[in-house]
Amino acid sequence: MPGKVQQPAPLSIRHVNLSYSHGFKRVFHRLKIRQKIVCGYVLSLGIAVLGTTAGLTVGDRYFQHARDQMSVADHQGNLLSRLQGALLEIQIYRQEVVAFLNQPKALQKDGSQLSAYLTEAEMLFSQLQEFGQSNSQKDLQTLLNNHDSTLTEYFQRLRVLLQKISSLSQNPNRISQTQLLLWQFHQSTAVRDFYKFTHDLADFAVLVHERRDRADAAQNRAALLQAQIISGSILLSTALATILALYTSHAIARPLGQMTDIAQRVTRDANFDLQAPITTKDEVGELATSLNQLIQLVNQLLEKQRAQTQAQLIQSEKMSSLGKMLAGVAHEILNPVNFISGNLIHAKNYVDDLLALVQTYEAEVPHPPTSVQALAEEIDLEFLIADLPKLLNSIEFGATRTREIARSLKDFSRLDxxxxxxxxxxxxxxxxxxxxxxxxxxxxxxxxxxxxxxxxxxxxxxxxxxxxxxxxxxxxxxxxxxxxxxxxxxxxxxxxxxxxxxxxxxxxxxxxxxxxxxxxxxxxxxxxxxxxxxxxxxxxxxxxxxxxxxxxxxxxxxxxxxxxxxxxxxxxxxxxxxxxxxxxxxxxxxxxxxxxx
Ligand SMILES: Nc1ncnc2c1ncn2[C@@H]1O[C@H](COP(=O)(O)OP(=O)(O)O)[C@@H](O)[C@H]1O
Ligand SMILES: [Mg+2]
Structure with a gap:
């Protein structure tokens, strides 16, 4: 539709919310476990304390206001009821006057009581006026100002009436005269205005009573509001503490669970390529890093051990076959060498015997035949006789040495x-x-x-x-x-x-x-x-x-x-x-x- 503009607001709000939640997660993951728990406690306790303080303050304010209104209403009601009482007494007196006409003393006493009531009524009236002014009670002020002259005139007329009635005490027709004065007084506008004033006053007293009731209700509402704010904040902090506790325990338990799973899989399957995910920078994150390092280290050690075992296996196989070969060679050498050594003893004996024979022959035959002499010279008999034992010793030494070497080889062959x-x-x-x-x-x-x-x-x-x-x-x-x-x-x-x-x-x-x-x-x-x-x-x-x-x-x-x-x-x-x-x-x-x- 032309001119219809797409609303970007929800998107941007979502974006802000997302970036807040990402920011919170980032900060949360960076905190140490101790800091996470402390933050949770501080936040929930802070909300509880703040809520309670706010509840107490707000409640107190409303409560105070309602109490002030109530005390104004109470005071006003008190003054009004006292004024009403005084005015009632004054009205009653007017009706009692006729009854006391024959008792001058009682009449006099009543008269002085009436003037006391009049004074009190005037005093209460002026107190009410002051109260109206000081408490800015506009309706009270209007009421009193409207009837200020009414009351003054009524009181004055009443005082004049009293004087007249008391002056009739010696008059024989005093009763009829008094009744006449009373009737005239009754017919006056001052009395009518006075009655109107008393009615207005009664209406106003009802109004003040209603106000007091309203202030009382406001006081109750303030107390209720205070209790609601305090319990609400405690509920909120409890809920927050619960959410944080769940979140923190979840944030700790989940990576721990993953690590346990990785550790079990590594042990069960001997799969050292597995690594635990590192999602936080707290102690759990450090533990995951250490576990990963441990897995890598074990892997390296195992690889090294495998290579070592293999090399040792090869080495021991080499040694074993070398041993077998050496044993064979030694055996093959020892046999002929023993054969040589064994025969050498006899050879030496035979040579000794032959040399002894030659020496005996030389001694017995000083001039041997020419052919024997020629042969003796040819073979260099003298050197032969001197060298042959040395030669045989040397053969014996060689045989012994060969036997020693062969035996060493045999010893060495017992490698395994x-x-x-x-x-x-x-x-x-x-x-x-x-x-x-x-x-x-x-x-x-x-x-x-x-x-x-x-x-x-x-x-x-x-x-x-x-x-x-x-x-x-x-x-x-x-x-x-x-x-x-x-x-x-x-x-x-x-x-x-x-x-x-x-x-x-x-x-x-x-x-x-x-x-x-x-x-x-x-x-x-x-x-x-x-x-x-x-x-x-x-x-x-x-x-x-x-x-x-x-x-x-x-x-x-x-x-x-x-x-x-x-x-x-x-x-x-x-x-x-x-x-x-x-x-x-x-x-x-x-x-x-x-x-x-
Ligand atoms: N007596 C020594 N004098 C100098 N270097 C030696 C001596 N013994 C061993 N080495 C050193 O130790 C290393 C390892 O020895 P070894 O384990 O026997 O392996 P290889 O002899 O096969 O090199 C040798 O390469 C050498 O550098
Ligand atoms: Mg070596």
Whole structure:
């Protein structure tokens, strides 16, 4: 329709309402729970206090007004009724005069009473006039002003009448005379006006009475209004407190419920991608943030643990197959070596016998045939006799060494041995060094400072792994330093000592390249390596730490300096429970494990 303009008002009102409610929600969500509760209480208590004060003030004002009106009406009514009473007395006297005509004394007494009433009526009249003026009672003032002259004239005429009646006291016809005077007085306009005044006064008294009733009703209404305002504000504050309590508890309980749900789903489904929604900035919001961080942290830890478990699995499989291979190789070597060693004793005896025979022959036959002499010279018999025992000793030494190595390999092959046994640590270390012999030959000086230590309850295969890792790392660090410093003399020191009745201490020290301080925190972390890809795996120390701390309830630490080198320290409990003073051997296999030394 042309000219019909769309009404924007409801839209803008809605917009204002929406922005108010958004603003309220924003402010509410930013408050801490304590602040929310305090705000709720302050608001509802404030409304209750304000409402009560307003109710008391407004009610009091109306009540006071009604009371003022009532007191005016009361006072006015009082004056009016007293004036009416005085005027009534005056009227009654007029009728009593005839009755007292024969009793002069009573008449005189009555006359003086009448003048008292007249005076009182005049006084009340003027009091009413003053009251009318001071209280701005227009209708009262009009009434009194209209009848001011009426009353004055009436009173004056009445006084004249009284004088006349009293002067007739000696007159024999006084009764008829008096009646005549009274009749004349009665017929006068002053009396008619007076009657009219008394009627008007009565009407006005009714009006004042009605006013008083109205003021009384207004007073009751004021009291009712006061009670209504007070109870209304208390009701409003109670309702507001209830709404705020519901809103606050809902605002706290809903995100808590969501968080509980998320936490349960995370635990039930192991779904660590879930995150609790953060809707507020209060303590509940902080709790949701912490829960989310916790879920993420658990997820990271689990991933790390998964990778660690997998790496350990691979490592232990590698170790197990290496162990099997080593056991096979050792067995294959030991057999022929035993064969050699076993026959060598006989060979030595045979050689001794043959040499004895040669010596006896030389003694018995000083000039042997030429052909024998030629052969003796050709084979250099003298050197042969001197060198053959040395050669055989050397073969024996080689066989013994080969047997030692083969036995070390066999010991080392028991990597996956799952039983705790009493382990001779020195033998373990020696075996490990024997296997690493090839790498030590590059001029590394190994110093042994072995103390008098008891055998310790341990998993021997795992301890081999630890010593192998620590010694390999030490050799790596020494080689690294040798590569850059040709003057460098590489050293490894292995020290064992009886620390106290509960612990043995093993330190493996090298003067190699050392560990840079920024790596100190990560050194026992799985997959941490500073070595080139393909050489370093970052498994050695993390696995060794686990073996010592978790499997043996021991302690493992290090100190390092890039100039001085590195020292790894291991504490192993002498009894299986490190806290126990008494050696607990119940867990141990009865036979001590004899490592090769
Ligand atoms: N004796 C040592 N001297 C210097 N650095 C060492 C020594 N032992 C360990 N490290 C450092 O610790 C890292 C982790 O060692 P490890 O867990 O055995 O893994 P990897 O030998 O495969 O690197 C090494 O890469 C090396 O940087
Ligand atoms: Mg290593």
């Amino acid at each position: 041995e799952a039983e705790v046994q009493l382990v001779d640590l020195h033998a373990c270390i020696n075996s490990t060094l024997l296997i690493l012999q090839n790498r030590l030959k590059t001029g590394i000086n190994v110093t042994y400072k072995y103390g008098d230590i008891p055998s310790v309850p341990a998993y021997p295969g795992l301890l081999y792994q630890v010593f192998m890792n620590l010694l390999s790392n030490a050799i790596d660090a020494l080689e690294e330093k040798s590569a850059v410093d040709s003057e460098f003399s590489p050293e490894i020191t292995i020290k064992t000592e009886d620390w106290d009745s509960n612990w043995v201490k093993i330190t493996i020290t090298d003067n190699g390249s050392g560990i840079a301080p920024q790596n100190w925190d990560k050194i026992f972390e799985i997959f941490f390596t500073t070595k080139p890809r393909g050489i370093g795996t970052g498994l050695g120390l993390s696995i060794s730490y686990q073996i010592i701390v978790e499997k043996h309830l021991g302690e493992m630490s290090f100190k390092s300096d890039v100039e001085q080198g590195t020292e790894f320290t291991i504490f192993l409990p002498i009894a299986r429970s490190s806290t126990s003073k008494k050696k607990d051997t119940s867990l141990l296999a009865s036979k001590p494990n004899k490592c090769i030394s």
